Amino acid sequence: MGGWKPGKLLCALLVVAASASSAVAVAEQSRPGGRAEGRFDLPQAGFAPASTVLRPGSPEQVGLDPGPIREADAAIAGWTRPSPAHPLFSGAVTLLVHHGVVVDRTATGQALRYADAAGTELPADQQVPMRPDTIFDVASVSKLFTSVAVLCLVEDGKVAVDRPVAAYLPEFGVNGKAAITVRQLLTHTSGLEPFIPLWRDWPDPPSRIRAVLERAPVTPPGSTYTYSDLNLITLGVLVERLSGRTLDRFVADRITRPLGLVDTGYNPPAEKLGRIAATEFQTAPPRGLVRGQVHDENAWSLGGVAGHAGVFSTAADLAVLGQMVLNGGSYGGVRVLRPETVATMLTNYNAAFPGDDHGLGFELDQRWYMGGLSGPRTAGHTGFTGTSLVIDPASRSIAVLLTNRVHPTREWGSVNVARERLASGLSLAMAVRPRVGPDAWWAPPGDATTATLTTPALTARRPMRVRFDAFVDTEQTDVLVLESSTDGQVWTPVAVRATGPGAPVGRTEQLAGSGHRSWWRVDGDVPPGRDVTLRWRSTTDSRYTGRGIAVDAIVVTDGDRTLLNGEKEPHVLRPLGWRPRTR
Template sequence: MQKITNILIGLILLSTYAQEEEKVNVRIPRGDILSYANPSEVGFDSLYIHTKVDSIITNGIKERAFPGAQVLVAKHGRIIFHKAYGHHTYDKLQAVALDDIYDLASVTKITAALPALMKLVDEQKIDLDAPFSTYWKPWRKIDTKKDITLREILAHQAGLQPYIVFLNRLYRKNGKLKKRFVKKRANRRFTNQAYDGIFIKNKFRKKMYREIAKSPVSADRTYKYSGLSFLIFPELIAELTGSDFEGYLQHQFYIPLGATTMAFRPNTKQFENHIVPTEVDTVFRKTLTRGWVHDENASLLGGISGNAGLFATATDLAKMMQMYLQYGTYGGKRYISEATVKEFIRVQYPENDNRRGLGFDKPSLGNADLSLSKAYPAPEVSEESFGHSGFTGTFVWADPENELVYIFLSNRVYPSRAQRNLYNLNIRPAVQQVFYRAALPLR
């Protein structure tokens, strides 16, 4: 009887994958382009995967870690799991769909700023070990910053301040916005749109750059995560390429990859997809944030930044991560050289207890020997693996050794960024671990 039940469940799962494939209009491709398959086709136990992942995610929704989530996993270049759970908000008016668009938060760092920088390294337009001030002139006369290399910056080994809350510069002591920086309508000096009816003075970005230049630097140069340089990268990339940041990314990466939803400021695009909301902002935007970047610093730059601001669907994210996993190629096209990808995903300063690659996050040092509760991410990932997390509740990871791409999307900041059960319940590593334990010969 149990055998018959398992066969029926397997047939249902096969039907589900066919329906999901049709929903997102995925063309079955060839070569090194992602296609869909059942878990059993790559030696995975479908019943085990669905049972475990469903349990973890539904418990997360119950515990209000997020109102909804989406998980996509590709193995050997084949998407063997792609499932949506829950709703956009707790009122359950809009169910999560497979082609929903999410605010990627800091995943932007490795899907926007980083591919451009990697290509510039390939073209020998930047040198990882040259002082960053070679390319960014404002740092040349600052003693604490003039000798910092791009390698140190990308590995978070430069001692830069983690974050500056530039939003504070918009407010007076009485809590009112400074009209010299913010307008309700656009004009030629206020074209950077932060939200509906909120336009930031174009020159405010120069103020941000000056404050970053003046910010303190730690003398010991130990590992300290900082996103400040990623606010600068778009302008630097534009200077070095002669193209605007978003246009360069679209032309060089997103359009050739077929990542058609990967974009900044999706509310200004003609996407038919639903955009998942993030936080109910009670301070700046005074409403539910949807279709505009959640990160305030990125919003003050008009929603186009290297630290945050990119939006995408799970399938488009998977294409970018599969390209990285394949060391720079996808669909028969080479985007970045193999040598450059391998250099960027390599741990740079292990002697300083720094697990980071160049821009990419890496497993905790000694991760394989840690329990799930202490590991980052799942302890089963290979040392070669890499990825990044996002503040809004996103996470991407690629493991070349195991040929596995893992995408987790949620809006854990709804209704407030104070919601931390995504972390407390260790949901993202727990789901990831399922796919390392699902191999049939090992169970």
């Protein structure tokens, strides 16, 4: 795999680190209360055992609180009902996995509901309800299958990700693209534009493929992140050229058939139409109600098989794909990829483009749909039709949401709120155990909220030392602040120093961060004085929250004198929006 030698070294280091971290995780699990199942604050490093296969169960069987999961389910079901004029989406199927156990599975709403683009409902006896095994056009989630296919060729020695694409597809190396690498296509840093209307502007599949391969970049390769279908269409052609098989045949031979994904593939057969969710009523091109054919116009114009779209699948099949990734490339006794390949696949290569973290084909750490499961290693993808797959190695969890949100029209809105809600429901079902004592103060996550936890007035002759433990899993705009006041009206932030995995470096007036999933030890100093009041303030912005914020083990001292011990006298603290919780 010549051009991938730096990656080999990286993977070797990752595997060694994963082995060491796994040993720590095993040690954690051997201690009382240290079992990793059901825990958000015991992040797992490395992969799940390769023998892990999905099995039915309940949240309680793996230490989860079913409440947040049920609340997420209820919210998603509510979005299938008119509010006020039409539902957010016609129907949905969800599936949640934790440590190999399918802890939740729902089907709500309708797979077929509307007769036209205006949203005229079909008679009740002609509508088709969602069911757990409904088959969906997963749209851009297809890109994950193409990416895995490329990595299969890497392992076969036919592709090196750091070699130019033109080494494999000579016709690609025109118009400033000679140096674009396979890695840049996989990470969307090639400079190619997002989309061109192949179905409209070129007459047939050969001319459409030629248009993609000859397209000039719109920004210098490697200079920007631009999500582009053209990247994955090109990779689909590369798979076909180097394997000697069509993309759908290669995906079937190397991924879906070995994994037993009986409902996953391109151009589903007519006998499965009754189980397929309808998508859009299209007028341009004039296709009418699209059901059983790929929704994406460009993929449709390429015969339903393309690197960027075209795959149909079920929630159960996508969960198997996710567990294969969690297992390090194996599932059910079949190895699709080697562990070192999967480690590389889940490495962020877009550090130069903050917020656009990307592995080899897999998106990483995208809170807008990964919600509380977000983290540096959290991987997945979304699809335009209303689909998402979230794979969280740190908690060994999977969240699948499949909707037909473009039925009957793409204009009815986004399902990002549902994507985030489902993933966050699973994260909130996991426990974060108090650092000291039976409970800790929790500020529940929520949009545009403020919660305060206030001490009584304290008097210190010397500078006050404030110490506490904090669990902070938030986006950078949702913060925990320690403040002081002498009149209860004007509050001044207190600079603090936090120590622990992922903690901010140096002193700071705001604590925020995610992905570390660990408690921090925090301390700060407050000038001496009479009637000094302290408070911990948690503030969130209008969108997106993580697992939340907790404060524990509060101690305020004046030299050798203890002014307040939150463990011994929690009743003196005044919570507004905070509440004591055991998990």
